[in-house]
Amino acid sequence: MKKVFYFGLFATLVFIMASCGSPSTPGAAAKQYAEYIQKGNYEKFVDGIVFSEKMDAAKAKETKEGLTAMLKEKVSKEIEKKEGIKNIEIVSEEVAEDGNTAKIILKQTYGNGETDENTYDMIKKDGSWKMDMKK
Numbered sequence: 001m002k003k004v005f006y007f008g009l010f011a012t013l014v015f016i017m018a019s020c021g022s023p024s025t026p027g028a029a030a031k032q033y034a035e036y037i038q039k040g041n042y043e044k045f046v047d048g049i050v051f052s053e054k055m056d057a058a059k060a061k062e063t064k065e066g067l068t069a070m071l072k073e074k075v076s077k078e079i080e081k082k083e084g085i086k087n088i089e090i091v092s093e094e095v096a097e098d099g100n101t102a103k104i105i106l107k108q109t110y111g112n113g114e115t116d117e118n119t120y121d122m123i124k125k126d127g128s129w130k131m132d133m134k135k
Helices: 002-020 026-039 042-047 057-081
Strands: 085-095 101-110 115-125 128-132
Touching: 026 042, 026 057, 026 085, 026 101, 026 115, 026 128, 042 057
Parallel strands: none
Antiparallel strands: 085 101, 101 115, 115 128
């Protein structure tokens, strides 16, 4: 009986750890970042951005803080006007031949029925898919 309990506990922990990991496809990662916006978690969204490697750490931190503040102020109001984000779906996912960059198009449906399509340039960094803002 103890073995069954411990096996069940182990299986549950493995499932939880796997579900907390980063998404394995660029489309899933882009959707996850969009869901952070949907939930108002702008800090998590901004943490998913890769800036130019030429930018020093202090400048990157300042840029991230400014972007987070702007998202909280402007984007949250736009989403509120549209009665929230009701649904997010992956329209297309194009991964480059090298497997390290991708272009993702997401469709967001708002509570008022409006839709938007947004393109995300993704880059694989340290084994995770991030949004590429190097340009």
